[in-house]
Amino acid sequence: xxxxxxxxxxxxxxxxxxxxxxxxxxxxxxxxxxxxxxxxxxxxxxxxxxxxxxxxxxxxxxxxxxxxxxxxxxxxxxxxxxxxxxxxxxxxxxxxxxxxxxxxxxxxxxxxxxxxxxxxxxxxxxxxxxxxxxxxxxxxxxxxxxxxxxxxxxxxxxxxxxxxxxxxxxxxxxxxxxxxxxxxxxxxxxxxxxxxxxxxxxxxxxxxxxxxxxxxxxxxxxxxxxxxxxxxxxxxxxxxxxxxxxxxxxxxxxxxxxxxxxxxxxxxxxxxxxxxxxxxxxxxxxxxxxxxxxxxxxxxxxxxxxxxxxxxxxxxxxxxxxxxxxxxxxxxxxxxxxxxxxxxxxxxxxxxxxxxxxxxxxxxxxxxxxxxxxxxxxxxxxxxxxxxxxxxxxxxxxxxxxxxxxxxxxxxxxxxxxxxxxxxxxxxxxxxxxxxxxxxxxxxxxxxxxxxxxxxxxxxxxxxxxxxxxxx
Ligand SMILES: [Zn+2]
Numbered sequence: 001x002x003x004x005x006x007x008x009x010x011x012x013x014x015x016x017x018x019x020x021x022x023x024x025x026x027x028x029x030x031x032x033x034x035x036x037x038x039x040x041x042x043x044x045x046x047x048x049x050x051x052x053x054x055x056x057x058x059x060x061x062x063x064x065x066x067x068x069x070x071x072x073x074x075x076x077x078x079x080x081x082x083x084x085x086x087x088x089x090x091x092x093x094x095x096x097x098x099x100x101x102x103x104x105x106x107x108x109x110x111x112x113x114x115x116x117x118x119x120x121x122x123x124x125x126x127x128x129x130x131x132x133x134x135x136x137x138x139x140x141x142x143x144x145x146x147x148x149x150x151x152x153x154x155x156x157x158x159x160x161x162x163x164x165x166x167x168x169x170x171x172x173x174x175x176x177x178x179x180x181x182x183x184x185x186x187x188x189x190x191x192x193x194x195x196x197x198x199x200x201x202x203x204x205x206x207x208x209x210x211x212x213x214x215x216x217x218x219x220x221x222x223x224x225x226x227x228x229x230x231x232x233x234x235x236x237x238x239x240x241x242x243x244x245x246x247x248x249x250x251x252x253x254x255x256x257x258x259x260x261x262x263x264x265x266x267x268x269x270x271x272x273x274x275x276x277x278x279x280x281x282x283x284x285x286x287x288x289x290x291x292x293x294x295x296x297x298x299x300x301x302x303x304x305x306x307x308x309x310x311x312x313x314x315x316x317x318x319x320x321x322x323x324x325x326x327x328x329x330x331x332x333x334x335x336x337x338x339x340x341x342x343x344x345x346x347x348x349x350x351x352x353x354x355x356x357x358x359x360x361x362x363x364x365x366x367x368x369x370x371x372x373x374x375x376x377x378x379x380x381x382x383x384x385x386x387x388x389x390x391x392x393x394x395x396x397x398x399x400x401x402x403x404x405x406x407x408x409x410x411x412x413x414x415x416x417x418x419x420x421x422x423x424x425x426x427x428x429x430x431x432x433x434x435x436x437x438x439x440x441x442x443x444x445x446x447x448x449x450x451x452x453x454x455x456x457x458x459x460x461x462x463x464x465x466x467x468x469x470x471x472x
Contacts, residue, residue: 010182018193021180021201025194032127034149039168041153048304049157053360060303063331064098065089071337074118077104078337095309103311103327104341110139116336117142126335147288147333154290154302155256155281161295162254162279164226172199173219173252175230175238181206190215200225204234212241220250228274232257233403233462236266239273240402244421249273256281261369261464263392269399282367289328291364294357298350301362306330308362309340310349313385321351323368323387344371346387373465378411379443386440388465394435400424401432405454408468413445417454424450 009020029035048056068089071078081087085100092098109116127143156167164170180192181203190211191202200222207215215238219225228235235255242249252274257266262280270278280299282291289306291299301308310324318324326345330338346368353363368374369388377384395401395418402419409415416436418424424432429448436446457463 006179006182010185014187014189014192017180018195021192022195022197025199025201026196029197032143032145032148033152034145035168037146037149038153038156041150042156042168045153045157045302045304046160049359056303056361060307061093063304064307064329065092067329067331067337068092068339070334071339074120074334075116075337076119077112077115078339079119081339098307098309098329098340101340104338106139106342106344109338109341113140116338118335142333142335143288144333144335147330147335150305150332151283151288151290154283154292154305157302158256158279158281158292159227159254161292162256162277164254169198170226171222171224172197173202173225173228174199175202175204175228175234177204179203179205186210188214189218191218202238204230204237207238207241209241209245212238212245213247216242216247216250219252225250225252227254227256228252229256229258231260232262232266232270233260235270237402239269240421243269243273249275251275253277254279258283260462261367261389261392263389264396265392265398265401268396280367288330288333291367294355294359296355296357298355298357298363299366300355300357300359301364303361305332310347310364313346318349320349320353321365322349323347323385324349324364325371326367345369346371346374348387348389369465373463373467375406375408375414375465375467376411377408377440377444379441380412381441381443384441390439391465394432394439398428398432400428403454403462403464405462405464405466407466410445411468412443414440414447416446416448417451418448419452419454420450 009017012020048059068078072082072089081101087097087100125145127145127148129141129143159170160167178201180201181187181190183205187206190206191200193199194201200219202215235257239249253276255270255274255276255278257278258281262278267278279293281293282299289308290302291308292302293299307329309327310318311327312318313323313325316322324347326343326347327340328343329340348365348368350363350365354360355363366389373388375386377386391406395404400420400422402421404416404418407415432448433446440446454462
């Protein structure tokens with residue numbers, strides 16, 4: 001949400017700001033979302049959730065053929081494919097059929113965005129969104145209101161899996177990058193209300209040592225928060241600020257993290273501090289295929305949101321527990337159709353695909369971060385790969401580490417910077433070095449240094465891992 005004319009807005013009293021935040025929130029919701037469709041699709045998903053694997057697969061492939069039919073009518077890229085490859089939407093019934101279509105790269109979409117939009121360019125009622133590229137290459141996407149509504153229906157169902165009674169409209173704390181508070185002023189109330197959405201809107205940049213006390217007290221006094229949502233790093237820094245100020249954490253039954261990799265340390269600290277359950281969610285930003293964590297802690301694809309193909313890395317084979325590239329075909333977004341889109345993200349293939357929760361949908365063990373963040377390690381003993389997710393486990397069991405950044409400075413050397421909440425003892429530093437040795441292998445040269453502040457990357461995103469890009 002963007003607050004218009006911040007100068008004007010910032011001069012208003014807090015209660016008036018609440019009203020404006022509510023109004024802007026409602027306008028935003030109507031412009032981008034289709035609340036009626038969100039409710040309908042949520043009801044559909046609730047019913048699907050109880051159906052058999054075959055029934056859900058039928059629905060999934062039905063949506064796929066509908067997407068292909070729409071593409072053949074409207075989208076130049078799909079029309080060209082139909083001509084060149086010669087497929088009929090109604091005949092596409094298996095992954096083998098689909099595999100006749102080429103993989104689509106991010107570069108193709110960036111270079112020729114018009115190729116993936118409806119031929120008549122009737123984009124009325126669609127929303128353009130700029131996704132922040134973590135490595136500084138943003139991409140423009142177009143969403144239809146239906147696509148947006150259906151994605152939020154998936155989020156709503158995920159909330160209900162974890163005990164929220166009305167997934168559409170829970171009492172919610174939203175940690176956001178939205179500038180709803182003047183960062184230049186100290187605010188006695190470090191959040192604003194979006195009354196219509198029952199949401200306490202907390203701007204991440206306003207939460208510091210001074211604001212954390214009043215904020216946590218307000219959450220406790222409200223006493224109704226069912227779920228807190230935001231980047232894991234934002235939730236985590238709130239918990240750490242509260243802990244270091246010796247404030248007891250208010251109880252929050254559910255925390256849903258999104259967009260960044262949730263580390264094991266973050267999960268444990270959040271669970272301990274707020275007493276609730278931490279659930280990870282992954283909605284691939286451009287196409288909107290949805291993956292959410294179930295009651296048993298496993299990540300499931302929502303098959304009605306799209307197809308997710310797990311493909312081997314170049315020169316490798318796919319094995320249980322191994323790494324895979326994530327290629328998605330999302331349904332529902334008639335404003336921009338991306339078939340077999342290479343998301344650039346990596347998954348760990350499920351070691352045991354079935355889940356105790358009983359859902360027979362596709363599962364994965366984890367999202368391992370961007371393929372572009374994969375470290376290719378080269379030492380005397382050969383070449384191997386380290387994923388951001390694996391590296392993040394290095395900080396596990398070191399509560400003094402607020403966050404860390406790993407920069408690969410040479411094929412066989414890492415510089416690790418850590419921000420601490422209290423000084424490190426020498427034994428802790430040695431233990432951390434040993435931990436890196438266990439994870440990365442002792443042939444890798446690792447240097448650790450303590451720093452006051454790790455700089456943010458493009459679009460204000462924190463980068464936990466930066467691979468070597470060759471000699472400068
Ligand atoms: Zn499950």
